[in-house]
Amino acid sequence: MALPDWFILQSPPNLDIDVKQWKNFAWNRVKLLEQLPQGRSRVVRDHFPPTDDDSLNQIYNDYRLGAYLLRLVAATNRRLEAWLIETEGDLFEYLYSDRTTVNQKWDIFKSLFGSENVMNYEEFKYKMDEKQNEYLADLYHQFHSARGRVTSDFLTCVHFTQVPWMVSNRRGYLRKGWVVSNEISFRGSLKKAFEHKLQEEVVKAQDLLGVNESIDQAVQEIEQNLAKHTQIRSQFSSAEFEGRDLQSHPEIFPPCMIHLFSEFEKTGRLIHAHRLQIGFFLKKIGMTVDDQLHYWFEKSVDNLNVTYEEFLRTSGYQIRHLYGLEGGKKDYAVPKCSTIATSYFCPFVHLAPAILFKFLSNNYLTRYKSLTPPENRLERIVSQSGSNPTAACTEYFPIIFKKSLYRKIVHPLQWARYASKFEGLIVEQRESDSSISEEVETNQ
Numbered sequence: 001m002a003l004p005d006w007f008i009l010q011s012p013p014n015l016d017i018d019v020k021q022w023k024n025f026a027w028n029r030v031k032l033l034e035q036l037p038q039g040r041s042r043v044v045r046d047h048f049p050p051t052d053d054d055s056l057n058q059i060y061n062d063y064r065l066g067a068y069l070l071r072l073v074a075a076t077n078r079r080l081e082a083w084l085i086e087t088e089g090d091l092f093e094y095l096y097s098d099r100t101t102v103n104q105k106w107d108i109f110k111s112l113f114g115s116e117n118v119m120n121y122e123e124f125k126y127k128m129d130e131k132q133n134e135y136l137a138d139l140y141h142q143f144h145s146a147r148g149r150v151t152s153d154f155l156t157c158v159h160f161t162q163v164p165w166m167v168s169n170r171r172g173y174l175r176k177g178w179v180v181s182n183e184i185s186f187r188g189s190l191k192k193a194f195e196h197k198l199q200e201e202v203v204k205a206q207d208l209l210g211v212n213e214s215i216d217q218a219v220q221e222i223e224q225n226l227a228k229h230t231q232i233r234s235q236f237s238s239a240e241f242e243g244r245d246l247q248s249h250p251e252i253f254p255p256c257m258i259h260l261f262s263e264f265e266k267t268g269r270l271i272h273a274h275r276l277q278i279g280f281f282l283k284k285i286g287m288t289v290d291d292q293l294h295y296w297f298e299k300s301v302d303n304l305n306v307t308y309e310e311f312l313r314t315s316g317y318q319i320r321h322l323y324g325l326e327g328g329k330k331d332y333a334v335p336k337c338s339t340i341a342t343s344y345f346c347p348f349v350h351l352a353p354a355i356l357f358k359f360l361s362n363n364y365l366t367r368y369k370s371l372t373p374p375e376n377r378l379e380r381i382v383s384q385s386g387s388n389p390t391a392a393c394t395e396y397f398p399i400i401f402k403k404s405l406y407r408k409i410v411h412p413l414q415w416a417r418y419a420s421k422f423e424g425l426i427v428e429q430r431e432s433d434s435s436i437s438e439e440v441e442t443n444q
């Protein structure tokens with residue numbers, strides 16, 4: 001396979017190295033991952049200068065070694081695991097689109113989906129006896145004659161089991177158990193497959209712990225230092241929300257969560273994925289498992305005529321699961337906005353424009369009862385929402401809180417954190433001061 005050197009899910013480079021040097025490689029990788037939200041193209045360019053010579057391959061190899069050690073660290077700490085998988089997923093997404101040739105892309109498809117689950121267009125036509133399929137021929141023609149088509153894009157076919165989201169959202173042409181589409185439209189599923197594989201690698205990495213004392217010591221040191229890092233704590237930990245009773249302050253909920261919360265309060269029903277989304281969020285803003293069990297038991301219409309004991313055995317199990325108290329005992333994080341956009345519910349993605357407008361106006365009126373909502377600004381937000389939901393959300397924040405953010409909203413907990421601070425519900429911790437000082441009051 002012609003996998004690119006930056007791709008971390010391949011056989012590890014030579015591990016016969018000095019542990020101290022290995023630790024340095026891991027720290028360089030941490031720096032890269034931590035800086036990523038500041039601008040992926042600049043950060044990647046700083047760490048991986050675009051050169052044609054072998055030195056870049058050496059740099060990639062060293063970073064891959066660092067990534068390998070970080071997997072051992074993640075195997076010891078669930079929170080770090082969640083952070084690592086999400087940020088490595090983002091880096092993968094960028095390097096795949098920016099530093100990968102067409103041949104390498106094919107090999108990444110095969111590596112992540114399995115070679116038996118990937119075919120090129122011609123192969124599909126012959127192997128599946130689709131030579132006479134006019135729709136397929138039309139698809140080929142349209143793809144090759146599309147104006148503004150990205151030249152490195154190509155048609156590909158992936159078995160439906162690998163891309164469930166594309167199947168349920170009817171992305172691509174479904175034929176004989178395969179999804180046929182252009183390479184670009186598979187990128188979201190490819191990223192998910194990467195994150196899934198990385199998670200499996202983290203689990204496997206547990207076997208390497210307890211074998212070599214100096215490696216164990218290096219892992220422990222990195223784990224302790226990483227846990228102190230601001231960005232990891234502020235993005236993915238709930239420590240700052242603990243004991244604040246924020247679940248009774250829906251005014252600090254981001255639009256996605258307030259929409260689901262209100263719908264559940266009104267109807268007593270939510271589909272499974274939406275229950276999970278709000279459940280993760282309530283957990284991370286400090287709701288205890290007992291409070292959440294009682295909340296769902298009392299409010300859900302499905303629990304009429306069900307005793308609390310029966311509820312604990314059925315839905316209660318799922319709630320305990322999301323607290324890491326059942327099953328794989330994983331302390332699940334709240335998904336970030338890009339994951340929510342593809343797999344859960346974001347109003348800026350999933351509501352039709354007229355309904356979104358109404359929802360944003362009503363949400364404004366809940367707070368500023370007698371004031372007229374700023375219709376022009378809301379219309380502008382609605383018009384850009386589908387193509388750039390996080391930008392729309394970031395633009396909506398100052399309308400609600402009369403304060404601007406200089407950081408884009410990329411995670412629901414970020415909205416909750418800024419909102420709680422502006423509402424005086426939490427006091428920023430010292431380590432986070434730098435991020436908050438970037439927000440300024442505006443005269444809206």
Ligand code: SF4
Nearest residue numbers: 254256337346393412
């Ligand atoms: S952009 Fe993110 S925080 Fe905002 S509504 Fe959508 S998912 Fe929620």
